[in-house]
Amino acid sequence: MNTSGSLTYVYAVTHRTGLLDDALATLHGIGQAPLRLLCPTADTTDPVPSTPLASLAFVASDVPEQDFNETALKNHFEDLQWLEHVARTHHDVVQAVAARAAVLPLRMATVYQDDHRARQALSAQxxxxxxxLDQLRAHTEYGVKIYLAPDATQPPPAAAAPPATSPGKAYLQARRAQRHSRDAVYQQAELAAEAIEAIASRHATQRVRHAPQRGELTGPEENVLNDAYLIPDDQAGQFQAAVADAARGFPDLRIEVTGPWAPYSFAMPAPGPADAPEPPS
Structure with missing residues (x-):
């Protein structure tokens, strides 16, 4: 039940289990609010159901209405410090649930007027x-990124030009060498991407291709591949080892495997009832 002046914030969809019930008793959401499971029915005295279909639940907590109503969210989405805090807490809750049950992460700032509206949305979906959730059970998300080192596209130091070489000719030779070096590195990146795709075809059940990262997220390196893979848990070790082995064949690239993550890249958008404020695009 909601406290006065609060909204219902929903982090994820999962299946209610005894293990998850016990874990949520020690976890907290945004603003250190207690977490709770919202089932399609409001009777929280029911025993933990024995079938997955009957145990579908939202992971939820109360949040202050003054901070999460539609107007407040529009303002807060310009506040990077606030966004970082909410995103980190949202992620921590989803990861904690994922460690104990199949989880379908919902987007940050999915809120409802109250528990009743949240349950209606859960029932409808x-x-x-x-x-x-059946497709995500016993699967985990891993990311694979390919980076070009800052100096990988630079030509090797050139020998001193003969005295007869004009400055213009020397400049053109240097540009030609740089272009050839850059083309060679990008060709290596394409070959590496093909090798990773071949590995994923043996292990992954789904793939999502994200846009390469830019700016502060990559530093001086250039990110040229940013893929997410849904990997069966019993194949995760084989997948990681195969990518690491392939990476050794591309010394001019940095190939990074990230994870394990809750399956953010493979979750559907959160339901959007009329009373659920939408983050600005």
């Missing part, structure tokens, strides 16, 4: 959520 129950079949879709259940089908998606």
């Amino acid at each position: 129950q079949d879709v959520f259940t089908q998606r």
Whole structure:
């Protein structure tokens, strides 16, 4: 039940289990609010169901209405410090649930006027959520990124030009060498991407291709591949080892495997009832 002046914030969809019930008793959400499971019915005295379909639940907590109503969210989405805090807490809750049960992460700032509205949304989407959770069960997300080192596209130091070489000719030779070096490194990146795709075809059940990262996220390196893979848990070690082995064949690149993550890249958008404020695009 909501406290006065609060909204219901939903972090993820999962299946209610005894293990998860016990874990949520020690976890907290945004603003250190207690977490709770919202099932399609409001009777929280029911025993933990024995079938997954009956145990579908939202992971939720109360958040202050003054901070999460539509107007407040529009303002807060310009506040990077606030965004970082909410995103980190949201992620921590989802990861904690993922360690104990199949989880379908919802986007940050999915809020409802109260528990009743949240349960209505869960009931309306129950079949879709259940089908998606079945696909994600015993799977984990891993990311693979390919980076070009800052100096990888620079030509090697050139020998001193003969005295007869004009400055213009020397400049053109240097540019030609740089272009050839850059083309060679990009060709290596394409070959590496093909090698990773071949590995993923043996292990991954789904792939999402994200846009390469830029700016502060990559530093001086250039990110040229940023893919996410849904990997069965019993194949995760083989997948990581195969990518690491392939990376050794491309010394001019940095190939990074990230994870394990909750399956953010493979979750559906959160339901959007009329009373759920939407983050600005």
